[in-house]
Amino acid sequence: MILTVTLNTALDLTYRIPSLRPHASHRVTEVTERPGGKGLNVARVLAALGHEVTATGFTGGATGRAVQDQLAYTPGVVDALIPTEGSTRRTIAVVDTTTGDTTQLNEPGPAITPAEWSAFQEAYEDLLRSASAVALCGSLPPGVPVGAYAQLVRTARASAVPVLLDTSGEPLRRAVAARPDIIKPNSDELAELTGSHDPLQATRDARRRGAHTVVASLGTEGLLAENTEGRWRATPPHRVRGNPTGAGDAAVAGLLSGLVDGLHWPGRLARAAALSAAAVLAPVAGEFDRRTYEELLDQVTVTRDASAA
Amino acid sequence: MILTVTLNTALDLTYRIPSLRPHASHRVTEVTERPGGKGLNVARVLAALGHEVTATGFTGGATGRAVQDQLAYTPGVVDALIPTEGSTRRTIAVVDTTTGDTTQLNEPGPAITPAEWSAFQEAYEDLLRSASAVALCGSLPPGVPVGAYAQLVRTARASAVPVLLDTSGEPLRRAVAARPDIIKPNSDELAELTGSHDPLQATRDARRRGAHTVVASLGTEGLLAENTEGRWRATPPHRVRGNPTGAGDAAVAGLLSGLVDGLHWPGRLARAAALSAAAVLAPVAGEFDRRTYEELLDQVTVTRDASAA
Numbered sequence: 092m093i094l095t096v097t098l099n100t101a102l103d104l105t106y107r108i109p110s111l112r113p114h115a116s117h118r119v120t121e122v123t124e125r126p127g128g129k130g131l132n133v134a135r136v137l138a139a140l141g142h143e144v145t146a147t148g149f150t151g152g153a154t155g156r157a158v159q160d161q162l163a164y165t166p167g168v169v170d171a172l173i174p175t176e177g178s179t180r181r182t183i184a185v186v187d188t189t190t191g192d193t194t195q196l197n198e199p200g201p202a203i204t205p206a207e208w209s210a211f212q213e214a215y216e217d218l219l220r221s222a223s224a225v226a227l228c229g230s231l232p233p234g235v236p237v238g239a240y241a242q243l244v245r246t247a248r249a250s251a252v253p254v255l256l257d258t259s260g261e262p263l264r265r266a267v268a269a270r271p272d273i274i275k276p277n278s279d280e281l282a283e284l285t286g287s288h289d290p291l292q293a294t295r296d297a298r299r300r301g302a303h304t305v306v307a308s309l310g311t312e313g314l315l316a317e318n319t320e321g322r323w324r325a326t327p328p329h330r331v332r333g334n335p336t337g338a339g340d341a342a343v344a345g346l347l348s349g350l351v352d353g354l355h356w357p358g359r360l361a362r363a364a365a366l367s368a369a370a371v372l373a374p375v376a377g378e379f380d381r382r383t384y385e386e387l388l389d390q391v392t393v394t395r396d397a398s399a400a
Numbered sequence: 401m402i403l404t405v406t407l408n409t410a411l412d413l414t415y416r417i418p419s420l421r422p423h424a425s426h427r428v429t430e431v432t433e434r435p436g437g438k439g440l441n442v443a444r445v446l447a448a449l450g451h452e453v454t455a456t457g458f459t460g461g462a463t464g465r466a467v468q469d470q471l472a473y474t475p476g477v478v479d480a481l482i483p484t485e486g487s488t489r490r491t492i493a494v495v496d497t498t499t500g501d502t503t504q505l506n507e508p509g510p511a512i513t514p515a516e517w518s519a520f521q522e523a524y525e526d527l528l529r530s531a532s533a534v535a536l537c538g539s540l541p542p543g544v545p546v547g548a549y550a551q552l553v554r555t556a557r558a559s560a561v562p563v564l565l566d567t568s569g570e571p572l573r574r575a576v577a578a579r580p581d582i583i584k585p586n587s588d589e590l591a592e593l594t595g596s597h598d599p600l601q602a603t604r605d606a607r608r609r610g611a612h613t614v615v616a617s618l619g620t621e622g623l624l625a626e627n628t629e630g631r632w633r634a635t636p637p638h639r640v641r642g643n644p645t646g647a648g649d650a651a652v653a654g655l656l657s658g659l660v661d662g663l664h665w666p667g668r669l670a671r672a673a674a675l676s677a678a679a680v681l682a683p684v685a686g687e688f689d690r691r692t693y694e695e696l697l698d699q700v701t702v703t704r705d706a707s708a709a
Contacts, residue, residue, distance in 0.1 A: 104490075106505060111422045113496075116504035153469065157462035181413075183492065185505065187422075195425035196415060196494065 092169070093137055093347055094222040094252075096215065096243065097130030097148035099200040099232040100172065102157050105184045105375055111194050120188070125375050126158045126165070127182055129228035129257060129340050132377035136344035136366065138167030139379070142351065147171040147218055149211065149232065151201050152178025171218060173211045177201020180232075184336065193334070200232030208235055215243065219250040223351045226343055227266070228257045240266035253350060256302075257343050259283065267301045274302040275343055281307050290315050294322075304356075306346060306363070308339050313364050313391075316356065322396035325360035327368040327387055337376025342367040357393040364391045401478070402446055402656055403531040403561075405524065405552065406439030406457035408509040408541040409481065411466050414493045414684055420503050429497070434684050435467045435474075436491055438537035438566060438649050441686035445653035445675065447476030448688070451660065456480040456527055458520065458541065460510050461487025480527060482520045486510020489541075493645065502643070509541030517544055524552065528559040532660045535652055536575070537566045549575035562659060565611075566652050568592065576610045583611040584652050590616050599624050603631075613665075615655060615672070617648050622673050622700075625665065631705035634669035636677040636696055646685025651676040666702040673700045 107121040126135070134146040150159055150172040158179055162170045180198035187193075203211075219225065225247050227240050236242075240262045247254035248270065255273040256266050259280040267274060267284065274297060282288045285296040290307050294317045297305045304318035313326035345366040349359030369384035370376070416430040435444070443455040459468055459481040467488055471479045489507035496502075512520075528534065534556050536549050545551075549571045556563035557579065564582040565575050568589040576583060576593065583606060591597045594605040599616055603626045606614045613627035622635035654675040658668030678693035679685070 106507075108505070111503075113420045113422065113503050114501040117506065119505055119507045122507050153462050153466035156465075160462065183505075192423040194420075194422050196417070196428055196492075197426065198415075198428045198431050 092143040092145050092221060092223065093351060094218050094225040095130040095134040095137070095144060095146050096225065096227045097128035097146065097229055098203075098211075098235055098239065099128055099180065099230045100131055100148050100150055100155070100158055101127035101180050101182045102154040103127030103182050103184070103376065105186060107186050107188050110187045110189050111185050123375055124157065124161070125377060126161050127376065129343075130226060131158070131162070132337050132340035133226050133228055133344045133347070134168050135165055135377040136341050136370070136379060137348060138165060139381075140344065140348050141167070142348060143167060143169070145169040145171050145218060145222070147173065147211070147214060149173055149175040149201070149203060149207065150179050151175035154181055155179035171214065173207065173214055175201055175203055175207050177203070191334075193336070200230070203232050203234035208239075212242070212246070216246055216250070219247060219252050222252050224253045224255070224347050226255045226257065226347055228340070228343065230258065231262050237261050238265045241269040244269035244271045255343060255347060257339065267297065270301045270303065273304045273306060273346060275306045275308060275339065275346065277308045277339060278310070306342070306360070308342050308367065310335070314342065314360055314367075316360055318356070320356060323357060323360055323393055324396060325364040325391055325393045327364055328390040328392070331368045331371045331383070333371040334374060335371055337373065337378070338367045338370045340376060341370035341379050357395075360393050361388060361391040401452040401454050401530060401532065402660060403527050403534040404439040404443040404446070404453060404455050405534065405536045406437035406455065406538055407512075407520075407544055407548065408437055408489065408539045409440055409457050409459055409464070409467055410436035410489050410491045411463040412436030412491050412493070412685065414495060416495050416497050419496045419498050420494050432684055433466065433470070434686060435470045436685065438652075439535060440467070440471070441646050441649035442535050442537055442653045442656070443477050444474055444686035445650050445679070445688060446657060447474060448690075449653065449657050450476070451657060452476060452478070454478040454480050454527060454531070456482065456520070456523060458482055458484040458510070458512060458516065459488055460484035463490055464488035480523065482516065482523055484510055484512055484516050486512075500643075502645070509539070512541050512543035517548075521551070521555070525555055525559070528556060528561050531561050533562045533564070533656050535564045535566065535656055537649070537652065539567065540571050546570050547574045550578040553578040553580045564652060564656060566648065576606065579610045579612065582613045582615060582655060584615045584617060584648065584655065586617045586648060587619070615651070615669070617651050617676065619644070623651065623669055623676075625669055627665070629665065632666060632669055632702055633705060634673040634700055634702045636673055637699040637701070640677045640680045640692070642680040643683060644680055646682065646687070647676045647679045649685060650679035650688050666704075669702050670697060670700040
């Protein structure tokens with residue numbers, strides 16, 4: 092199975108209203124409720140692709156129960172979430188139906204106790220024994236040490252399980268030094284990590300810091316990947332308009348799916364770029380438009396960069 | 401005991417952020433979670449005043465469980481909520497900490513089935529047997545007939561239980577004709593019911609339509625009350641600044657508290673006006689500042705209007 096780690100799970104709510112006006116009262120015309128947090132989005136996409144997935148991380152309170160109730164109805168995802176005393180956070184995406192613009196309100200996560208963090212690490216080590224790959228995704232909730240991902244990367248490497256990391260800021264900086272197999276930053280995260288806004292230079296720098304493969308998601312420009320084998324760009328045939336939330340998580344799912352299916356890098360990148368574009372057409376993160384995905388899979392251009400490192 | 405009815409219960413969330421900017425992403429710095437819906441606010445204020453209260457209405461889903469978990473920790477409130485298949489709605493008040501301005505997002509309620517509505521009516525009739533007064537509060541969830549409050553008013557009257565109604569629009573219009581003992585509209589609700597923006601004329605008109613006593617809450621101007629015994633104005637000594645959400649619910653609690661304690665109208669109105677002002681100082685609906693309440697109780701001016709009907 093593929094293991095996904097979401098330390099800061101969320102109950103993702105999407106509210107549709109005609110238009111958000113500060114200091115006014117709004118009747119929400121439509122509410123969507125989904126398990127959230129990047130790792131759970133990745134798990135749902137992987138399950139929809141037919142993979143066996145186990146989701147771990149923390150869950151707590153009534154919101155945590157709602158997340159778990161929904162996961163129970165997601166075929167293919169095994170719930171291995173660890174209980175925490177606090178409540179799983181909510182995120183609220185308020186979508187203006189007139190323009191499609193989205194306002195985001197994110198609750199802070201629950202504070203994790205040292206005992207809970209230890210319980211998680213034990214469970215994680217056990218789960219790695221039957222994992223063919225692991226994804227570490229998203230922000231850290233309060234109470235989890237900033238070096239948490241560095242530690243989880245080292246544990247995965249000690250278990251010889253390929254590890255993909257998708258986070259940002261200081262947790263990313265520390266974990267890169269622990270030599271993860273793959274990191275998947277977006278342009279902002281890559282620039283923050285390396286100080287460079289040039290994707291080529293930043294990608295090279297991120298590798299120098301310890302990441303074996305860097306897959307940078309560059310929005311509508313597709314993916315840029317580099318490792319010791321070469322450098323590639325994966326670009327969808329045309330721009331897809333819609334909701335970009337969850338596109339990065341779909342790309343992570345594509346990379347892992349290709350990895351466990353034994354594809355070479357161009358095949359993995361095509362899968363990731365097609366899934367990412369197909370996720371833009373889905374109304375909520377963790378889902379994708381299957382027909383678009385299947386159509387795009389053969390149309391994504393993967394080019395090998397001649398000036399590869 | 402005092403019975404409060406909240407057909408459209410809610411999980412009230414208050415989010416504090418520096419300032420709401422449409423189409424931006426916000427980290428919520430502070431989250432407050434409370435049982436909501438006007439009747440539950442009334443119940444919590446009554447319980448804080450030392451009354452025995454039973455709260456009925458509908459509850460469902462994870463949000464309904466969260467409401468009930470919190471009610472279980474509210475001394476004095478007995479939970480007699482009826483289960484519904486759908487989920488209790490959330491309301492979100494986004495407070496800008498820089499200005500105190502509030503943006504409100506209200507989910508629609510769950511659809512109530514005819515069988516659930518029948519189950520509620522049976523439970524309501526049973527509960528009335530041990531009630532000394534009943535408050536019918538707030539909006540109707542989808543599926544409940546628009547004449548619901550008219551029916552509940554008739555049942556209360558048939559059981560000889562004094563009934564206070566606090567709702568708006570068509571449900572109010574229909575229920576007034578069923579001759580409730582007390583209605584407590586605010587200025588907008590009263591104007592909508594009667595077509596008149598003059599509180600004196602509108603109050604008289606609302607009585608002509610069937611309400612025995614009309615207590616109009618006029619914001620910072622206090623309360624205007626009229627029935628066959630006379631007409632009164634209850635005014636706090638000074639304007640209180642804060643969060644007006646829940647001030648009307650506190651006034652309802654004051655009226656019921658005074659009623660079951662056997663106070664005459666001036667005493668009931670003083671209690672309602674003091675509680676209403678003290679609720680403005682509380683950060684969330686259903687709570688009040690006890691010291692302010694006790695101080696204001698003797699300072700509220702209740703004057704009898706000479707030109708009474």
